Amino acid sequence: MWWIYALLSALFAALTAIFAKIGIKGVDTDLATAIRTVVILILAWAIVLFKGSNKGIEGLTRLNWTFLILSGCATGLSWICYFRALQLGKVSQVAPVDKLSVALAIVLAVVFLGEPLTLKNGIGALLIIAGTLVLIF
Helix, strand or coil, X not given: CHHHHHXXXXXXXXXXXXXXXXXXXXXXXXXXXXHHHHHHHHHHHHHHHHHCHHHHHHHCCHHHHHHHHHHHHHHHHHHHHXXXXXXXXXXXXXXXXXXXXXXXXXXXXXXXXXXXXXXXXXXXXXXXXXXXXXXXX
């Protein structure tokens, strides 16, 4: 079942690139990121409240809070850089290079989370890196 959500994530990420490229025309990218963030904030909290997931907030540990905040900071910085890259480059170049994050996530998961590096994951990461280099150069 996870792969259905992963494919939907990829679809929405692709739509994000197209919608953003159109939406940032003539707009400061930091302002565009802030607007996008407010929309995501409202949507995320609406889902949490609708599902009743907000009841779990009391159970969050200091570790949960720390790493969720760090994740939010990384996400925000990623979006700021992504929007600027979209404004300067073509979607067909920026979006695939942005997906280098997949290969980086594999490496970081091995190093910091102790996840095993399988042959399949290693080959996939190398192919992503190779594809990224082709698009850049």
